[in-house]
Amino acid sequence: MSTTSVMGGIVRRKEDPSLIQGKGIYVDDKKLHGELAAVFVRSPFAAATITSIDASAARALEGVHAVYTAADVRHLGPTLAQVAVGTLRPLLADGVVKHVGEAVAMVVADDRYVAQDGADLVYVDYDPGQAVVDLKEAFSDAVKVHADQSNTLLTWNGNAWWEGVIDLPDPSPGIQESKLRDDAVVVSLEMINQRLIPTAIEPRAVIAHWSAGYGSVELWSSSQIPHAVAGAVATTFGIPSNKVRVIAPEVGGGFGVKLNVYPDEILTCFASRELERPVRWTETRREAAYSSIQGRGWIGTATITGTRDGTILGYELEAICDMGAYTHNFTVAIPLLGLFVASGQYDIPTSYKLHCVVTNTMTTDAYRGAGRPEAAYYLERIIDAFSRKIGMDPADVRKANFHPPEAFPVQTAIGLTMDTGNYAVNLDSLLERVGYEDLKAKRDAARSEGRLLGIGLSTYVEVCGFGPSGLAGLGFSWAGYGLPTAFNGSGVVRVQPDGTCTVTIGTGPSGQGHETTWAQIVSDGLGIPMENIEVQHGDSLDSPMGVGTFGSRSIAVDGTATFEATQRVKAKAALIAGHLLEAASEDILFADDGAHVAGSPDRAVSWGEIATAAYQPHTLPEGMEGGLEASAMFSPSNATWPFGSHMALVEVDPQTGDVDLLEYWATDDCGNVINPMIVDGQIHGGIAQGVAQALFEEAIYDSDGNFLTGTMIDYALPAAESLPMFQLDRTVTPTDVNPLGVKGIGEAGTIGSAQTVVNAVVDALAHLGVEHIDMPLRPKRVWQAIQDARG
Amino acid sequence: MQVHITVNGIDHGGDVEPRRLLVHYLREDLDLTGTHVGCDTGYCGACTVLVDGRPIKSCTMLTVQADGSKIRTVEGVADGNQLHPVQEGFWECHGLQCGFCTPGMIMSSVALLESNSDPTEAEIRHGIEGNLCRCTGYHNIVRSVQYAGAKMRGETPALGVTAEASS
Amino acid sequence: MYPPKFDYLSPTTLDEALSALSGAENAKILSGGMSLIPLMKLRLVRPATVIDISRIPGLDSIEDRGSHIEIGAMVRTSDTAGNALVREHATALAEAAGSTADLQVRNQGTTCGSIAHADLAADQPAAVLALGATMVAESTRGTREIAAADFFVDTLTSALEPDEILTRIKIPKGGRSVYRKLGRRGGDSDYPIAAAAVWVDTTVGDISEARIALTGVSSKPYLALDAAASVVGTDGSAEAIAAAASHATDGVVVLEDLYGTVDYRKQLAETYVRRALEDLLA
Structure with a gap:
């Protein structure tokens, strides 16, 4: 008999049969008897005073049940946030609006069509004021977004961020001093890391049902964080959290946009309570673009000081980071995540100043990578510029400054500890696979024919798997929603009386394949076949206390909890099997849907027999408790630190500036891999989003704060024809932070890719004198850069 | 307005508002929620169904336009338990x-x-x-x-x- | 995302449709709906009456009329793209139709609908301009023919009167044509940032006649008359092509938007005229 070990194997996803037949249930698919539909009236102005709202015609429309404005919901307070630095978002605009798309009124009607008819009849008078959109202007504080508050909410200032917790010397004086050296080479670039719209293909959706009889509410929400949403609902309405059930069923992509608590989640509960009917709302694509969170939005100057042998003496970044108008879940903490990986893979003195500034635009928050793509972008772009300046190969400059493998654990420039890393091996593996020297020759040959080929390289470090309970006091907690839990992982493993297994986890997928990966962990531990394991998630009352899917944390934290719970069930099952087989429990092995005595495969019992015994305690050894389940909570001692190296080959059309991404290679290292197919899929999608930032996407507000990219026509997601196949490989450097040795892979592709493509385009044009082009590298910008360089 | 539409081989008749989009007819009136809505402008294609054999975007088609047609949705792709x-x-x-x-x-x-x-x-x-x-x-x-x-x-x-x- | 209410008419004869249109206030013709329905969903357009012409027999065919081919009002863009007559006699239109939007939109949308909508960056208008097509407009008042050159008046404005339906397009046979574009997502994907349709007659050796049309470049699709004139009578040498291309935007106000500055679009217009001519004369 073979074993059933499935760890590290390619396994078809358990999720897929329902999804490929159109039978998965997303929020908008859920129907409730007697439900009503809501539509929001939203501000067309970026900065204005509301002088009047006339909803009488809307209220009079047949089929409209209610129109709510700030006056109706003011008593509930603002939308809660976890890191509540800045102005929290009102549930509905109260006298003023601060960005285009801000919700002003909510119309509830028989169905969506009628609700929209009603919304058209809500007349709002605005007295427009001056909007602040430009980041430098906002930073100057000449015009304030919020009358009583500086536009700069805070500045993450290098190693001073953790004042009083870690005391490190300030690297800045040393870096300034090194600039005075005779052999110093200083390279500096101002670069924009533009605003993006996460754009999950499933728009956010909610349906709330307040039960007056039970004094409880059930809210279905397309959310990455159902527990936090439940906490926010409970806190807002002043009811205990065990009276709130938030269910996140199939979630059609997250990428951070569903990692927030939104007014609609509170307001549909409110309306349901008032009207005693279920109330649903599904956002339109425009709303997804301008009233759910956006990401990125930095302008900054990166500077490297080094010497001609490739030694980097100092790296500085000062950036203004756009927070938008209101604070959401993590808003001001996103740049902090960039600070965590400020120095990338390099042992270099690093000085960081990140100013978190408000503007009259939609809030920014976590979008795939969240601060880390921005950090990697600035660092890897300026290293490229430095390499060019000193005439050294960019791969060699990087290698010259890597933390060597023997240095781990490495203390970062701001005092965090990186777990494991093997950077040079990873990069060399990529260079060898690509045939780097041949590729450069090919590029040069093409160039001599007048073709513009370019090679781009980037390495990156990610920090993920949050996170240590010790960070709870620094915002890594849901205390902002009345749930003071640290970012633990949790899992419950139960063997049912028939020998099948239910796994209930505190985090749920929005495409990452949790059901499959977690089943692999349990199947590997217990020998129960994959098809007999069901993984449940996404119910704030039934799932163990979880904090959600974000920050590439699920496998490293919740996966580990499930692994631990599995070990506990296994230990008890071994006692039971030993009893049934009259053998010592330490001689029991699990495989093939049962247990047998080591060395005697014929002395076996099935999981059904073990479970039957477990649930009939009179058959168990004296004193053993019945049942066969265990729960575990895992609080890691540290975050995890995946890394990797990416390379791209592009060709630029000199006449049109059109960039053709010809080839893309990535060698990532996320530690141990449970399902390579799923891990590769995460990398594919991550790279696609980074490439999209490099070449296509930009959320644009004009100087008056009008939003110009509210449809998919104007916000150009890459289509199948826009992208090549991705050529992947991996190195494996397990973490020692968790027993599975896994690090997390959800964001790595995005963190590594945007600058890889930009580096390639600049490489194609550098001989013409182009030093930098801001993203997205639309043909017009590339063409303009060529013109400017030619003078 | 009365429409007669065959969806996945089953005839459906009914009264729909002229403004009702085909995707809402499929999802809400027929409970065929496999067809999704991902955008406002006929761009994302999540609502793609086959009308008389051709892929179209059902969020950009009125139900009344489909009167008399044969529609295939994702629910009608498999042959019984046999996946396509x-x-x-x-x-x-x-x-x-x-x-x-x-x-x-x-x-x-x-x-x-x-x-x-x-x-x-x-x-x-x-x-x-x-x-x-x-x-x-x-x-x-x-x-x-x-x-x-x-x-x-x-x-x-x-x-x-x-x-x-x-x- | 939910269109406002409207009255829906589904006539089964053209006369019925024309009477409905002439009698109605604020009526819109619905053929494929690829322009109209999204605008109604966004509630940017609120017609009182929608007249669906898809159930009128005879409008959905492409016919060989000897000296020209005729494309009916209900011919879907994908059928235009794949039709053998169009590919042979109106290559630029087949190519423009084939690079319009995506497969689903091509299956729903109609060639005539796109022409009548007169979007400044639509693909097919450039082709009908270059091909010297004639638009046939019908109303209860009668039938009139409008030269493509006179059809595109301004952004989203054609020469059609409110009571007229574009029932067919007549494209003369003869000559050779191509359509070349740069799309917003690079290559030929998506709306053109700039595109050129070029038609030439070289039956007697040198270029005896030429038409060059551009879309995406200015407030409407237009014929670059100077560009065409400069290539006529030449043998299509590199110099002649370059000279023609340099006139691509003569006399028009070049558009500036997210995808292109004036200088850039001008350069693109020239580049695509040049590439189209090169491909055509190669």
């Missing part, structure tokens, strides 16, 4: 992650392969250009369609979990 080769391909090649674009992607792929059973990679990418996916970067979707093409041509697909696990 395209569905099998998506499962075998990890052609989906969150699954939201998948029904529309499958419908476009079915139409593509019914008109060209051996498309090149470029033809596949062109054939699904009206379907946006945010999760996969299209890499595994292309492989899924290649898998399905091989299967529909009566070949044994070299791609996919089953093939890779036995190799």
